[in-house]
Amino acid sequence: METQKSRAVDLDFWWYVKAFGIFVLFNLAALIGVLLFHRKQWHVDVMQFRHYTSLVFQTCGIIYALFLGFIVWDVWERFYEVKRTSQDEAKYLVDLSRDATVFGKETEDHLQSKFEAYLKHVIHVEWPHMEHPGAFEKGDEMVHGIWKAYYAIDPKGEKESIWYTESLRKLNEFTDARLTRIFNHSNSVGVLRWILLLVGGLFLISMPCFFKIDILFFKLFLVFFLANIIAFMLFIVFSLDHPFTGYVEIETQPLEYALQTIKPW
Numbered sequence: 001m002e003t004q005k006s007r008a009v010d011l012d013f014w015w016y017v018k019a020f021g022i023f024v025l026f027n028l029a030a031l032i033g034v035l036l037f038h039r040k041q042w043h044v045d046v047m048q049f050r051h052y053t054s055l056v057f058q059t060c061g062i063i064y065a066l067f068l069g070f071i072v073w074d075v076w077e078r079f080y081e082v083k084r085t086s087q088d089e090a091k092y093l094v095d096l097s098r099d100a101t102v103f104g105k106e107t108e109d110h111l112q113s114k115f116e117a118y119l120k121h122v123i124h125v126e127w128p129h130m131e132h133p134g135a136f137e138k139g140d141e142m143v144h145g146i147w148k149a150y151y152a153i154d155p156k157g158e159k160e161s162i163w164y165t166e167s168l169r170k171l172n173e174f175t176d177a178r179l180t181r182i183f184n185h186s187n188s189v190g191v192l193r194w195i196l197l198l199v200g201g202l203f204l205i206s207m208p209c210f211f212k213i214d215i216l217f218f219k220l221f222l223v224f225f226l227a228n229i230i231a232f233m234l235f236i237v238f239s240l241d242h243p244f245t246g247y248v249e250i251e252t253q254p255l256e257y258a259l260q261t262i263k264p265w
Contacts, residue, residue, distance in 0.1 A: 022234050026227040029202050057207050064200045068233055071189060071197065075240035078184050082243050083250050085180040090254035092174035093119065097262035099170070102163040103153055112262050114149055118142045119259040123252050130244040136182055143175060189241050197237070201230040 093115050100111040121139055129135040150171060155161040189197075205227045208219075243250045 018238065022231050022238065025198075026201065026205065026231040026234075027224065029205060029227065060200075060204055060207070064204055067200065068197065068230075068237075071193060071237055072233065072240075075189060075237055078187055079240040079243050079250075082181055082184045085177045085184070086250060086252075087254045088177040089174060089181065090119075090258035092170050092177060094258045094261050095170050096167060096174065097258075099163055099167045102160055103155075107153060111146070111149055114142070114146050115262050116259065118146065119255055119262070123255050123259065127244060127252055127255075130185055139178070143178065147171065147175075185243065189237060197234055201234065205230065 097112055097115055100108040103111075118139065121142060126135055126139050150164075150168065153164060155164040205223060208223050208226065
């Protein structure tokens with residue numbers, strides 16, 4: 001358990017390092033750009049070439065903004081889907097636990113023990129290691145065990161048959177919710193799109209560095225403001241792209257509530 005906790009702490013630590021690195025990268029690039037391409041070295045007057053610079057800068061800004069907006073929308077949709085399906089996962093387990101009372105005390109206790117073991121595993125083991133490959137194998141085995149427990153049930157009478165059919169439907173919904181959470185988590189922005197985001201952002205903040213502005217402080221302020229706006233948007237993308245670690249993470253409260261609900265009174 002201590003090893004699992006230390007790994008989870010390491011994941012959070014590297015998440016903060018990477019998130020902080022986004023701001024360091026863009027602020028450092030802004031500082032180097034302004035100081036390196038100072039007006040005394042590069043006599044490019046923005047007023048003299050205002051038509052060309054304005055056209056190129058605005059076109060690049062619009063294209064990058066559209067691309068960045070699409071990425072933000074994509075990661076937000078996946079973040080919301082993971083959050084919703086984790087709530088559905090807990091909801092269907094609570095429903096299955098209540099429905100299990102129809103099949104008798106022995107079957108009910110057997111099913112609830114499996115539900116409880118699954119929830120404890122997801123909360124304490126699987127959830128902190130969602131970023132690791134192979135984190136879902138043990139949980140998949142537990143889900144298979146729940147299915148086998150339902151296969152072993154022999155409904156007696158029409159009442160149990162009706163509830164058994166309904167329970168199988170909810171069990172399917174529960175399994176689908178788990179798979180949706182796993183599949184949506186496995187999707188990410190990807191290396192290629194991250195390269196485009198970073199290179200495009202650095203290129204965008206490099207353009208004002210060539211402009212001639214007499215007051216160096218004002219030039220620094222404008223370039224740093226643009227750099228931090230871009231860095232903040234990339235921070236949002238990075239945060240939503242890692243829904244189980246860092247500052248903006250999906251919590252386990254629905255699963256914890258389900259665990260408290262299904263425990264025998």
